[in-house]
Amino acid sequence: MTTQHQKEAGGMRTPHRRDISARQDLLGRELRQLFDDYTQEDMPDDLQDLAERLQAAFEGREPDGEAGAADGAAQPAAEPKKD
Numbered sequence: 758m759t760t761q762h763q764k765e766a767g768g769m770r771t772p773h774r775r776d777i778s779a780r781q782d783l784l785g786r787e788l789r790q791l792f793d794d795y796t797q798e799d800m801p802d803d804l805q806d807l808a809e810r811l812q813a814a815f816e817g818r819e820p821d822g823e824a825g826a827a828d829g830a831a832q833p834a835a836e837p838k839k840d
Contacts (some may be wrong), residue, residue, distance in 0.1 A: 809821060
């Protein structure tokens with residue numbers, strides 16, 4: 758026996774709480790796996806250096822390996838002279 762609402766909805770039934778919970782659990786596991794995969798990726802060296810310089814500036818100290826820099830920023834490498 759179908760209700761008027763079911764006829765209007767094309768015969769689709771309302772999902773049960775158990776079905777909704779199962780879908781939420783699956784979605785949660787998939788999102789967690791995406792997050793875990795993302796956080797396990799290696800950080801590029803340039804980004805790592807930038808993060809270290811920003812952290813050092815925030816803490817008011819010289820960045821690691823940059824003790825010779827006056828302002829704490831990385832100094833660009835000198836370009837070789839062209840003949």
